[in-house]
Amino acid sequence: xxxxxxxxxxxxxxxxxxxxxxxxxxxxxxxxxxxxxxxxxxxxxxxxxxxxxxxxxxxxxxxxxxxxxxxxxxxxxxxxxxxxxxxxxxxxxxxxxxxxxxxxxxxxxxxxx
Amino acid sequence: xxxxxxxxxxxxxxxxxxxxxxxxxxxxxxxxxxxxxxxxxxxxxxxxxxxxxxxxxxxxxxxxxxxxxxxxxxxxxxxxxxxxxxxxxxxxxxxxxxxxxxxxxxxxxxxxxxx
Numbered sequence: 001x002x003x004x005x006x007x008x009x010x011x012x013x014x015x016x017x018x019x020x021x022x023x024x025x026x027x028x029x030x031x032x033x034x035x036x037x038x039x040x041x042x043x044x045x046x047x048x049x050x051x052x053x054x055x056x057x058x059x060x061x062x063x064x065x066x067x068x069x070x071x072x073x074x075x076x077x078x079x080x081x082x083x084x085x086x087x088x089x090x091x092x093x094x095x096x097x098x099x100x101x102x103x104x105x106x107x108x109x110x111x112x113x
Numbered sequence: 114x115x116x117x118x119x120x121x122x123x124x125x126x127x128x129x130x131x132x133x134x135x136x137x138x139x140x141x142x143x144x145x146x147x148x149x150x151x152x153x154x155x156x157x158x159x160x161x162x163x164x165x166x167x168x169x170x171x172x173x174x175x176x177x178x179x180x181x182x183x184x185x186x187x188x189x190x191x192x193x194x195x196x197x198x199x200x201x202x203x204x205x206x207x208x209x210x211x212x213x214x215x216x217x218x219x220x221x222x223x224x225x226x227x228x
Binding site for chain 2: 033035041042044045048050055056091098100101102103105106107
């Protein structure tokens, strides 16, 4: 069964460093998302991406964040200068059609020291 | 603005007990979708069900059942004869029919099933 994959599973970085989180959505899906979950809290929407551009973003997704689909398979989230409060689990999701269920990857745990 | 409330932070049951997880939502949309996701201790998010707002028929899938009541804005989830493997955090989520299907999650209910 096709699945969303994410790498790395765990990333440790120093405050102020740039990180890139990578995702490979399900191959025939068209809509891609990033969510984050601070430890023990709810899952929060960051950004959605369709047709090679951002379609929606939340207030969390400020200028420090960017997304890119550099090729036909990868979907990346970049945090330019990490802060302590960026420590969280970051989930990538994809769906084939709007209103269908989103399939989530296993997540990348980001720890900012 | 959309909002999902899961008032039960944590529920503990003994195996074979039935348990209901509550979900109440708020939305101005007339058409929307409701979801339940399971997050086991391993951390991934597993899709369980999607329900659209114009279909109030309840659904049963094995030991799982869902009760959608539009009049009370609730979408409750019942596990019958719970098992230890059901131990997880369960999230209720809501998305609008319009837009890009962004999910708004509740805070989750941690279910602990002991043998």
